[in-house]
Amino acid sequence: MTLKNSSNNSEKPVGVIGIGSFGTAIANILAEKNNVIVYARKQEIVDEINHQHSAEGRSLHQSITATTDPQTLCETCEVMFPVVSSSGFKDVMKKFAPFLHPYHILIHGTKGLVLNLPEGKNLDNVSKIHRENIWTMSEVIRNETVVVRVGCLAGPNLAKELAKGQPAATVVASRFNEVILEGQRLLRSDRFQVYGNQDIIGVELSGVLKNTIAIASGALAGLGLGENAKGLLISRGMVEMIHLGNALGGQTQSFVGLAGIGDLVTTCSSTFSRNYTVGYRLAQGETLDAINDSMDEVAEGINTVRLLQTFLEGTGMRAPITENLYKVLFEGFKVEDALYYLMKYPFNVDIDFL
Amino acid sequence: MTDDYIKQKYDPILPRKDEWPVVKLAKSRKDFVQNVATFSKDKIISMTGNNLDLLKEELETTLYREKLRIKQNPWLVDPDDEEEFWTGVKSHLVQISFESQATEEDKKAAYHKILESITTRYSEEIASNFKHSHYKATRKMVTFGFSRLLNAARVKGLGSIFSKQYTLQDKIQIIGETAQLRDLASKGTIVMVPTHFSNLDSILIGWTISTLGMPPFLYGAGLNLFNIQIFAYFMNALGAYKVDRRKKNLLYLETLKSYSSEAIQFGCHSLFFPGGTRSRSGRIENKLKLGLLSTAVEAQRANYEKGFNDISGKIFIVPVTINYHFTLEAPSLIREHLSLTGQERYYKETDEFSNSYKISKFLVKFFTKGSDISVSIGQPMDILGNYVDKEGNSTDRDGRMIDCRDYFMSNGKVSVDPQREEVYTQILGDRIVEEFHKINRVFSSHLVAFTAFQMIKKQNSKMDLFSLLRLPDEDLVIDYSDFRASCQMVLNRLMEIRAKGLVHVAPHLKQDIEKIIAHGLENVGMYHAKRPLIKTGDNTITTQDMSLLYYYHNRLDGYDLEKLFK
Numbered sequence: 001m002t003l004k005n006s007s008n009n010s011e012k013p014v015g016v017i018g019i020g021s022f023g024t025a026i027a028n029i030l031a032e033k034n035n036v037i038v039y040a041r042k043q044e045i046v047d048e049i050n051h052q053h054s055a056e057g058r059s060l061h062q063s064i065t066a067t068t069d070p071q072t073l074c075e076t077c078e079v080m081f082p083v084v085s086s087s088g089f090k091d092v093m094k095k096f097a098p099f100l101h102p103y104h105i106l107i108h109g110t111k112g113l114v115l116n117l118p119e120g121k122n123l124d125n126v127s128k129i130h131r132e133n134i135w136t137m138s139e140v141i142r143n144e145t146v147v148v149r150v151g152c153l154a155g156p157n158l159a160k161e162l163a164k165g166q167p168a169a170t171v172v173a174s175r176f177n178e179v180i181l182e183g184q185r186l187l188r189s190d191r192f193q194v195y196g197n198q199d200i201i202g203v204e205l206s207g208v209l210k211n212t213i214a215i216a217s218g219a220l221a222g223l224g225l226g227e228n229a230k231g232l233l234i235s236r237g238m239v240e241m242i243h244l245g246n247a248l249g250g251q252t253q254s255f256v257g258l259a260g261i262g263d264l265v266t267t268c269s270s271t272f273s274r275n276y277t278v279g280y281r282l283a284q285g286e287t288l289d290a291i292n293d294s295m296d297e298v299a300e301g302i303n304t305v306r307l308l309q310t311f312l313e314g315t316g317m318r319a320p321i322t323e324n325l326y327k328v329l330f331e332g333f334k335v336e337d338a339l340y341y342l343m344k345y346p347f348n349v350d351i352d353f354l
Numbered sequence: 355m356t357d358d359y360i361k362q363k364y365d366p367i368l369p370r371k372d373e374w375p376v377v378k379l380a381k382s383r384k385d386f387v388q389n390v391a392t393f394s395k396d397k398i399i400s401m402t403g404n405n406l407d408l409l410k411e412e413l414e415t416t417l418y419r420e421k422l423r424i425k426q427n428p429w430l431v432d433p434d435d436e437e438e439f440w441t442g443v444k445s446h447l448v449q450i451s452f453e454s455q456a457t458e459e460d461k462k463a464a465y466h467k468i469l470e471s472i473t474t475r476y477s478e479e480i481a482s483n484f485k486h487s488h489y490k491a492t493r494k495m496v497t498f499g500f501s502r503l504l505n506a507a508r509v510k511g512l513g514s515i516f517s518k519q520y521t522l523q524d525k526i527q528i529i530g531e532t533a534q535l536r537d538l539a540s541k542g543t544i545v546m547v548p549t550h551f552s553n554l555d556s557i558l559i560g561w562t563i564s565t566l567g568m569p570p571f572l573y574g575a576g577l578n579l580f581n582i583q584i585f586a587y588f589m590n591a592l593g594a595y596k597v598d599r600r601k602k603n604l605l606y607l608e609t610l611k612s613y614s615s616e617a618i619q620f621g622c623h624s625l626f627f628p629g630g631t632r633s634r635s636g637r638i639e640n641k642l643k644l645g646l647l648s649t650a651v652e653a654q655r656a657n658y659e660k661g662f663n664d665i666s667g668k669i670f671i672v673p674v675t676i677n678y679h680f681t682l683e684a685p686s687l688i689r690e691h692l693s694l695t696g697q698e699r700y701y702k703e704t705d706e707f708s709n710s711y712k713i714s715k716f717l718v719k720f721f722t723k724g725s726d727i728s729v730s731i732g733q734p735m736d737i738l739g740n741y742v743d744k745e746g747n748s749t750d751r752d753g754r755m756i757d758c759r760d761y762f763m764s765n766g767k768v769s770v771d772p773q774r775e776e777v778y779t780q781i782l783g784d785r786i787v788e789e790f791h792k793i794n795r796v797f798s799s800h801l802v803a804f805t806a807f808q809m810i811k812k813q814n815s816k817m818d819l820f821s822l823l824r825l826p827d828e829d830l831v832i833d834y835s836d837f838r839a840s841c842q843m844v845l846n847r848l849m850e851i852r853a854k855g856l857v858h859v860a861p862h863l864k865q866d867i868e869k870i871i872a873h874g875l876e877n878v879g880m881y882h883a884k885r886p887l888i889k890t891g892d893n894t895i896t897t898q899d900m901s902l903l904y905y906y907h908n909r910l911d912g913y914d915l916e917k918l919f920k
Contacts, residue, residue, distance in 0.1 A: 012765075078765070097752070102738075102760035146750045148738065148761065148781065149774075177773045178764065 013037050014186055015077035017092060018084035019045065019055045019066075020297060022109055025162035026081055026153070029187055031061035038066040039073045058163065074099035079107070079182055081153070082141075085298060086112025089137055093144040100145045107151035107172060107183050110137045111207035112300045113307050123306060128314035131248060134307060136204040151179040152200055154207040154259035156266030158273070169193035171259040173203035195258055202250030206260040209244055210267055211275045211301030212308070212322055213237035217268035218276035219328070219335050222283025233321075234268055236342075240321050244308065247317060275301040282328060283335045305329055320345045361523050364532070364567035367540045371486050374569035375622040376593045380484045386616065387481050391474040394612040398469060398605060406458070409465050410447075416472065416603040417443050423600050431580045439475065443468060469605070476609040482572060484593035492591035493564050496557070497522060523565065526558065529858075530731035530793060532566055535672055538734055538746055539568050541665045543621055545650045546571060547786055548674035549639055549794075550627035552681045553579065559625060559674070560592040562729050572617050573625035574610075574646065599631070611649050618653035618669060619660075628786055634691035636684070636908035638675070638790050647786075648779040654737045655762045655775065663759060665746040671739070671782065673732035673789040677860075679799040679877035681905075688905035692823070730858060732793040737761075738778060739785025791912055795858040796848055798874030803906035805841045806832060806887055806895055808919040810903075823900045830900065834893040842867050843918055844910075851913055878906055 013035035016027045023038070030036050040046050040055070049055050049066035067073060073080065074096065084092050089110055100106075114135045117126060135143065138150045151174035162168055172183030172194055180196035188194045197203050216237065220229050241264070242255045254260060267273045271280075278299045281291050288302070309326040312319055324341055327333035371377050379386060402408040420440050424432075450456070450464045501521050538544060548559055556575055563571055575594040580586040595617075597610060618624055626646045629639035650669055657667035681687065733741050736748040736758050743749055748756040761778065762768045809832050814822060845867065851857045862873055875895075879886040879902055886902035889895055897903045 097750075098754065102756060102758075103763040146740075146754075146756050148778075175777045178771055 011035075012079075013077055015039065015073045015080035017073070017080055017082040017096070019049070020083065020085070021058065021159035021163075022157065023081075023083035024055055024058045024060065025157070025159045026083055026109055026187075027064055028061050029162065029189065029192055030081070031064050032189055034186060036061070036064045037073055037076060038064055039070060040066055040068065043068055070096045071099045074101075074104065078103060079105045079186065081107050081109060082137075083109040086110050086114060086137065086300060086303070087298065090114055090140050090144060093140055097145045100147050102146050102148060104147050105149045105151070105179055105182055106141050106145075106147050107153060107174070107179065108137045108141065109153040109157075111154065111204075111211060112137065113208055113304055114140050115307055116143075123310055126310070129307070129310050130314060131311075134248070134311060136201060136208070138200050138204060149176050149179050150174060150200070151176070151183055152204050152207075153183070154203045154263065155195075156258070156263045158266065158270060160272050165191060167191045167193075169195065169258060169262075171195045171197050171203055171257065173197040173200040173254075173259070175200055197254060197257065197259070199251045199254045201248070202245060202252075202254030203257075203259045205245045205248055205250040206241065206255050206257075207263060208300070208304055209241040210237075210260070210264040211299075212305050212325055213241065213264060214267040214273055214275035215279035215282075215299070215301045215305070215325055215329075216321055218273075218279025218281075219283040220279075220339075221276070222280040223335060223339070225339075230268065234264060237268075237321055238264060240319050243317075244319055244322070247315070274299040278302065288329055302329060361521075362532075364536065364565065366567040366569075367536055368569050371569075375620065376482075376484050376570050376572055377486055379572070379617065379620055379622055380482075380486075380593075383481060386620070387477045388474070390477040390481075390609065390613045390616050391470060393616060394473045394477070394605075394609040395466070395470045397612060398473070398608050399466070401604075401608075406462055406465065409469065412604055413443075413447060413465065413468060413472075416605045417447065419603050420601070427600055429578065429581055429600075431577055431586075433479070443472065472605055473609050476606055477613060480595050480597070480610055480613050482593045482595040483590050484570070484572075485591070488587075488591040489570060489593070492588060493561075496561055522561065525726060526561070527726060527728040528562055528565065528731065529728060529795070530674075531672075531733050532731055534734055534744060535731055536566060536568060537744060538670050538742070539623060542668040542670055542746055543618055543653075544568075544571070544623040544670050544672055544734075545618065546623070546625040546672045546674055547628045547647075548625070549676055549790055550629050550632045551636070551676065551678065552632060552683060553585065554682065555627070555632075555676055556585075556592070556594070557588050558676060558727065558729065560588070562674075563625075568623065571623040571625045574614070574627075576631070607645065611645060611652075614646055615649035615653045615656070618650060619656055621666075624650075628783070632683070632687060634687045634694070636681070636688060636691075636905035637911045638787075638794060638909070640787050640912060642783040642786060644776075644779045644783055647783060648775060651737050651775045651778050651782065654758070655768065655770065658759045658762055658768045659770075668746055668758065669737055670734040670742060670746065671737060671786070672734045673786050673793060675730045675732075675790055675794045677728045677730070677795045677797055677800075679726070679797055680879045680881050682881065684879060684902055684905050685882060685899070688901045691905075692820075692901060726860075728795050728797075728860065730793040730795050732789045735785060735789070737782060739782050739788075792856055793858060795860050796863060796910065797860050797877070798862055798870045799878035799906060800874075800909045801841060801844060801848070801863070802871055802874035802887055803878050803903055804910040804915065805837065805844050806897065807903050807907035808844075808916060809837065809840055810897075810900075812919045819904075823904065825900065827896070830896050831890075832895045834889065834895055837895045838867060838871060840919075841871055844915055845870070847915055847918055848913075857913060 014030050015037050016023055016030065017039045019027065019038050019040050027036050027038055038049060040049070045055055046066040046068050049060055049064060053060045053062055053064070082089070082092065115123065116133050116135050138152055141147055141150045151172050153170050153172060155170040157168060157170055169192065170187065172180050174180050175198055184194040184196065213233065217230060217233055220233055238255070238261060241260065242252055245255050246252065267276060270276060274295065274297060278291055278301065282288070305322055305325045308319070308322050312323065320342060324338035328335055328338050368374055398412070399409065402412065417440060424436050424440065446468050450461055535544070548555065570593045573594050574597040575589045577596045577598040579589060580596065595613060614624065628642040628647055630643035633639055650671065654669045736742055738761060740748040740750065740756055748758050750756055759768065810830060811822060814825065814829065845863065848857060848859060852859055863870055875887055875889055882899070882902060884898040884902065886899055886906050887895065887897055
């Protein structure tokens, strides 16, 4: 890939939309080099940021200010980082759409999929979904706003570690070199490396699909099955991610990069990960409802498994880990039984895609 | 866009020919050609990063390929001094490398001079030769000739020769956003992008443009067409510039793109066939050639750079689909397609390509017999594929206005970023394909061909395409009542798709299914010696040429209709 530099060193502030744990981490990284304005929905959070330099107790850089007004944010910033949950992403984009212009650059940091079905339809009353019904966040931005210069952030970015200032790296993916360069210019620092990738769909899917494998990894740990089993899961999980990822329009290379294997290994090993925790607690015998009730942020993987299961039924493709996770999460299947099934599944070859 | 066609008389939007952009361009042809040559020279130098070795390599590659082309693939239209010119280039190149005492600057100047001589030669060769008198004569001849033929066939009695009862518009139905197209053509610059099935398309589009009262468009036509004399005359008269597909070297391609981009910036309405060549498979183009399309994006940015921020500097992309019941060259096109995709599994048979005589004979047949053509004009879009309103403003899905200039802005100024424009061109290409499918107008012949092929395929579900095409005659028989039921099923699905606004149907598809089938069978591939589909005496349907059936069937590819047969 050739990168011709067209980026700039303008002094315009950078926007961050949403201030959950990852949003806070990104805002703090950005604030090391730039003026940052944060958009938050609730007035009390905005007040907290502007007066106490913290968001729900997480401390924020001194130079970060906040607003509840999308228009102000769009008028002051050319580059914005939407970092809101996937369930709220579409609504937030709809809210911003009237104030966005084609000169804006949006680099999102949300890992998830949005189901796009006709009015009145949902997963319960459709039997099949197609690729065009499943939107990644960049597709939500492209379809709900006039912004075309879209990018995404992906990679092993555990918010807790970023907050401590531990070394990490991320991938900025975009079809546009200028977006990648802009992302690198704004984010890169001595402890934060930023890679570029042009396959935005592949990179987004890596971030989405690894969440399901992370649930399975948590389940293995919950059953106390050890490191050999985890190695098996990660490598089979990788194959499944590539298989599904290709079917949804991603390129194989992206899945073996930082946003794919890098993020997968991190998430499957980390007890900080929400998805891992869901799997762990399931294996310990808790029900999904009980787990959901006790978590303050959603584990994205649950939604993804459900969506993918419906997609798989429509295409006739097989993805054994996802299918078994679905049974465990939604059909009361025991984790042990799912695992037994996986061990019996006739995988003939190790890998067949490189 | 409605399905129904309204015959209409259109007044010219620019009555005085001196106001026509192509006439203005023809008047300043010499300067324009020089501009294009200089512009492409500069562009190539900047692409090589002003590195002398890279430039030398490009020049040598071009020389090598051109020499090879002259030897292996000479054409009637090639100029006589080809050999001479390239020998000259060669000796210059050799001379520079032997001048050991020359400074770097001298060498650079010498290479730039060779480069300029080549781009000048190419621009000269590409540039159109529009002459208004020829244009007028051609238009008269086409309209007069064809309507005489039409009336001779359909109006009975002695008066038929002078009858004005039928005009070309009865034969060739123009539907769609004609009013908006005319409006925008008088305000901004149009880039028309039609589907391409037949060599006849160029003339057909030329006629359509003039019927709609618009000044002639500039368009690129394959240089091979200039080999056929009758086409060469028409092409020149209609203002076609020449695209030589044999020349694939960087210098030529850049000159060609510069020519197109500069012409659009000059305000010339242009036309590309974005599929590149005619669709060999009979499918609606789904992979576009983005080279020429990128010149529309580039020209739009250049206009903004020059400060043309109002509608006069805006470029409108207008997709157009042309529908026939038949394609004259179908047998040779589909054979070419199959031999390309099937490799050794498919054996090429004799080629029945056309010459001027065959084409004239065909035209007489075509205009005196039945069978219609329709030209669907799609809704104009901006260079990112957003629809534009009556005033030419780009709008988003919610009808909010978009300032197209913003697509090229960064940090408050219009900026040049070739990679960005490359992605924009891909986005535009995807949008054009989407629009092609929407404005495509389904004919009875497409319906019967599609249904019959899918039924034969289903009867032999284990076979791949190439085995299917070689099935013996006795396996190519379909029972008529089954056929009718399947046609009805496909038609129903088409009507559902139409209700969503994703396709159009010809009015004759609103009749009773028996009539539709009869109409389809009568028209599908009606000029071929072997008919793709016929009804036999014992109430069965069969084909005389499976490849042709496949070709006509492909027209309905891309609507997921094949799923009905699973």
